[in-house]
Amino acid sequence: MFNDLTLGRNTQQQASLPAGVLIMLVLAIAAACLFLIKALIDFGPAEQPLVALVASNLAQSGVDNPVTAVLLNFRSYDTLLEVAVLLIVALAVVPASTDQSKLRFISVSVPTERSFVLEAFLRWLLPAIVVTSGYLLWTGAALPGGAFQAGALLAGAGILLLLAGHHNFNFNAPAARLLLVVGLAVFLLVGAAVILSSGTALAYPQAWAGMLILIIEVAATLTIAAILVLLFCALQVEPPRAKYEGPKKEEHS
């Protein structure tokens, strides 16, 4: 339905413009693009004062990877707000009914259709993904990697687990809610606790910076993975439940 809607609008717009104008537009845009590409290629290496600034302060950030240093030390306020935005997204899509809050986070069920290839594949793949995610998290201190990448990988493992059909996640369970907020909570707690030693929020003491960043990243990884899996869960409603909740959902939207 949505597809037809947008396509219909596109064809209307194309029909309203004469062919000559379209050709002129294409030529003008192509010329502008070519000029920009040529300018980019000719453009020499630019002056980048920020690179030198980060490099000169890297020693006191507690990590060796400049990207992680910027994200979690020099500009950690931005990352804190990013995690908060993710939590708001999670609050928007978390199931509203609380009648499942007594159930466990992960429940095992018998799938309607079994995919043996996927199951056998997942036996090998899931442990590898979890280990890779932990590696990305740990190596984020020195090499490319970090909480977002590790969390996304972990969420991919969760989605594959959901697709196999043997497990269901119930995001109203207390454990799930803890997972959803632990990233922001730990970030805020650490940010507030360092006021005691340095006097400024989120300004880590130099000796502890590496350890504090690792603690924040571990918590943020869990939260990011949980929120991304929650997004997938919110879209994937099982057929019987979809029929049962169908009329209620339409009223809300």
Added chain:
Amino acid sequence: MISGELVIDLLLGGGAVVTAVLCLTAKDLFQAILLFISMGLLVTLAWVRLGAWDVAIAEAAIGAGLTGALLIATRRQLNQ
């Protein structure tokens, strides 16, 4: 005069733009989603060529992988 690296860069950039245009003009929703995922992978390679490894990993995991899964799940919801 034109080095091999420049050819690869132009192919990656051009390929990303072409897949983006194909994705926007695709008649079928599923086709559009697959083209979106392939565009994400091409953009990942472009980030690698630019030396932005952090962005490349994030783009591969979130841009190509998770967004694709979310889009396919949304399409299944729309079809119901």
